[in-house]
Amino acid sequence: xxxxxxxxxxxxxxxxxxxxxxxxxxxxxxxxxxxxxxxxxxxxxxxxxxxxxxxxxxxxxxxxxxxxxxxxxxxxxxxxxxxxxxxxxxxxxxxxxxxxxxxxxxxxxxxxxxxxxxxxxxxxxxxxxxxxxxxxxxxxxxxxxxxxxxxxxxxxxxxxxxxxxxxxxxxxxxxxxxxxxxxxxxxxxxxxxxxxxxxxxxxxxxxxxxxxxxxxxxxxxxxxxxxxxxxxxxxxxxxxxxxxxxxxxxxxxxxxxxxxxxxxxxxxxxxxxxxxxxxxxxxxxxxxxxxxxxxxxxxxxxxx
Ligand SMILES: NC(=O)C1=CN([C@@H]2O[C@H](COP(=O)(O)OP(=O)(O)OC[C@H]3O[C@@H](n4cnc5c(N)ncnc54)[C@H](O)[C@@H]3O)[C@@H](O)[C@H]2O)C=CC1
Ligand SMILES: O=C(O)C(=O)Cc1ccc(O)cc1
Numbered sequence: 001x002x003x004x005x006x007x008x009x010x011x012x013x014x015x016x017x018x019x020x021x022x023x024x025x026x027x028x029x030x031x032x033x034x035x036x037x038x039x040x041x042x043x044x045x046x047x048x049x050x051x052x053x054x055x056x057x058x059x060x061x062x063x064x065x066x067x068x069x070x071x072x073x074x075x076x077x078x079x080x081x082x083x084x085x086x087x088x089x090x091x092x093x094x095x096x097x098x099x100x101x102x103x104x105x106x107x108x109x110x111x112x113x114x115x116x117x118x119x120x121x122x123x124x125x126x127x128x129x130x131x132x133x134x135x136x137x138x139x140x141x142x143x144x145x146x147x148x149x150x151x152x153x154x155x156x157x158x159x160x161x162x163x164x165x166x167x168x169x170x171x172x173x174x175x176x177x178x179x180x181x182x183x184x185x186x187x188x189x190x191x192x193x194x195x196x197x198x199x200x201x202x203x204x205x206x207x208x209x210x211x212x213x214x215x216x217x218x219x220x221x222x223x224x225x226x227x228x229x230x231x232x233x234x235x236x237x238x239x240x241x242x243x244x245x246x247x248x249x250x251x252x253x254x255x256x257x258x259x260x261x262x263x264x265x266x267x268x269x270x271x272x273x274x275x276x277x278x279x280x281x282x283x284x285x286x287x288x289x290x291x292x293x294x295x296x297x298x299x300x301x302x303x304x
Pocket of ligand 2: 096097120121122123124125185224
């Protein structure tokens with residue numbers, strides 16, 4: 001296991017990682033840095049890591065593992081700040097929601113350094129240093145995307161690190177990761193951003209009616225559409241090709257449903273909804289629904 005871990009970016013993911021390491025891997029020393037001074041202050045107050053440093057260079061100086069927990073569009077700039085300050089033999093990783101562009105940004109900024117990106121598929125609509133909690137990763141998937149030439153010892157250590165925080169680990173190539181996450185996460189977020197915007201732009205329906213009568217479906221969309229604007233702007237710009245590919249298919253499928261409604265094709269609608277209901281049921285059977293089982297303590301702060 002790594003002796004010391006540095007976390008760059010102390011928001012939801014960085015804070016949760018720091019808290020989880022301190023709780024579940026107590027022998028591992030944690031340092032951290034965030035570009036925002038107010039976030040560093042909150043990180044100190046909450047004890048997100050053992051030592052909050054004033055520079056990224058100081059945070060990574062003694063680290064065996066450096067985890068970048070910044071928006072995917074900031075990975076390159078954050079990595080450039082630590083170039084030349086890393087310990088020999090260090091492993092650099094991240095938690096970004098897209099993987100191909102992150103791998104190239106980190107590799108460009110840190111030539112010759114071992115880099116193995118990862119994506120814990122765990123989060124909430126909240127962000128910032130007050131949003132993190134230690135059990136975030138419990139029984140959630142963490143997708144690790146090693147480059148072809150990844151050092152197998154460092155890869156094993158990274159897998160053990162995420163397993164130590166309670167995650168199930170799966171290996172995947174970055175390109176496939178980006179396509180899978182485009183359909184399971186990125187496009188669904190875009191759909192939520194769209195429908196909530198559509199409802200708020202309606203002239204015939206007032207804002208207070210939207211709030212008052214928001215039934216389950218719309219409420220769920222508003223939670224997702226409250227997610228961090230910087231993070232999601234970066235996700236869509238960085239995973240552009242896969243998102244556009246899935247959006248194209250989605251639009252075609254939506255048009256087919258639209259046609260069924262216009263033509264009164266009840267059987268087609270019924271068959272489609274029956275198929276999608278089965279998918280939801282198999283997710284629940286595999287224990288992957290949102291009711292997080294009892295990994296760790298009850299320190300989940302009720303968000304998400
Ligand atoms: N929010 C979520 O549910 C999930 C997010 N992710 C990924 O995790 C990463 C972080 O997301 P969150 O923690 O949600 O965001 P966040 O907004 O809570 O935290 C990001 C932090 O990075 C800091 N930062 C930005 N640029 C920096 C730089 N150059 N150097 C140091 N600090 C810098 C910001 O000040 C902020 O505190 C993103 O790449 C996101 O795609 C992955 C899984 C879930
Ligand atoms: O809050 C939710 O429902 C999420 O979907 C959280 C989330 C956001 C981004 C990720 O890359 C992984 C998980």
